[in-house]
Amino acid sequence: MKGTKLDRTQIYKEKKKIALFSVTVNATLALIKIIGGMISGSAALTADGIHSLSDLAASFSVLAGIIIANKKAKDFPMGLYKVENLVALISAFAIFFAGYEIARDVFFGEPMKITNLPVAVIAIGLTVVITFLYSRWEKKKAIELNSPSLMADAEHVKSDFFTALVVLVGVIGQYMGHPVIEKIAVAVVVYFIFHSGWEILVDAIKVLLDASVDHETLDEIRKILEKEDMIEKINDIRGRNAGSYKFIYLDIDVKTDSIKEAHAYVHQLEEKIKQAIPEVERVITHYE
Ligand SMILES: [Zn+2]
Structure with a gap:
């Protein structure tokens, strides 16, 4: 038997705390990347910021789900647990749209030029540190709470960590006069955007259709x-x-x-x- 002994109220509080923390981290990452991307003129960093926005939407739906789940309305005697999955379903489409917009801008729009390399490098450096520490912390919590969904999210944050490294390569490549390297970096980021959108979508549909637990x-x-x-x-x-x-x-x-x-x-x-x-x-x- 894994996990420490926690009672139900402690678990509820702990879950809410983790969800709230997750929202804060993703909001911070989105801000750092989008502002950093705009100041530095890096398309890859801006694209990664949009990716963080999609992560923010996902973590927000989890938080909303935890808060709303226990509220029993008269017309919903089984509880409102699935609100989380409904919100996730809608955010999946927002994520696909964001991915499409980025791909269109970078591959068919005006090329962006890196005007401020230090800002881009600092923003990516912060991202690398935050995602590294956060995925480790979340993994620890996942084991403590015996939670497969938290474990999956910790893995996702780890992929965010690697994405940031790819973005760094793209930014440096672009700065040194090889915009094709940045285009490849953006393609990787767009892939991850669609990937997380797809994961969220499939997960939501499965839960809404009462698929079996793992x-x-x-x-x-x-x-x-x-x-x-x-x-x-x-x-x-x-x-x-x-x-x-x-x-x-x-x-x-x-x-x-x-x-x-x-x-x-x-x-x-x-x-x-x-x-x-x-x-x-x-x-x-x-x-x-
Ligand atoms: Zn992500």
Whole structure:
């Protein structure tokens, strides 16, 4: 069993804190890159700034999702968990549009000239340091909270780190009179913009259509159940995502005929699973 023992309120607070931090980091990165790109005249850096804006949109939808998820409106008795995925779906299209705009400007628009190399280098240097530290911190948090979605985001931030290095090469190439190097750098950035847009889109659609939760989570639950002496037989383990939460459905045979005993046992089993995998919001068990 991975992860430290945190109770539900602590997990909620921790998730909100990470999401808020993520929004702040992406906003800072977008500002540094776009302002740096405009002052220095670097198309690659500006393009990367737009990429950070798309990351900002994604992290903002996660934050909004966490805040709204627990609010139960009268007409939405199952909670508003999927608002996050709906926001993500819309932002995916905004990201595709941004990627298209950058590609059009750089490949078919007026060529930009680097007028201030130090500003560009400083902006990229800051980006490299921030993304490096942030992806390490996020990875640590992902392990602590046993969260695959945080882990995926940490990997994404790591790719942002490498993108910044590509941009640096492009900027220097352009400055030394080889604009083609910058065009290649921009192409790499545009690829990553479309890639993250695509990831967000596919993820959102899957969740909205109630695709299964990841196999790692299902396997982890199976392992927990297999260690239980009270379980006679595991008939089914199923799950769906909503926002950044997981809902699990179990079908088990328990080794008791007393309904009261079975009920008490299942209740503590559900708590055990939620404790082991903090992203699990609810476990619903059918038992006989
Ligand atoms: Zn990114």
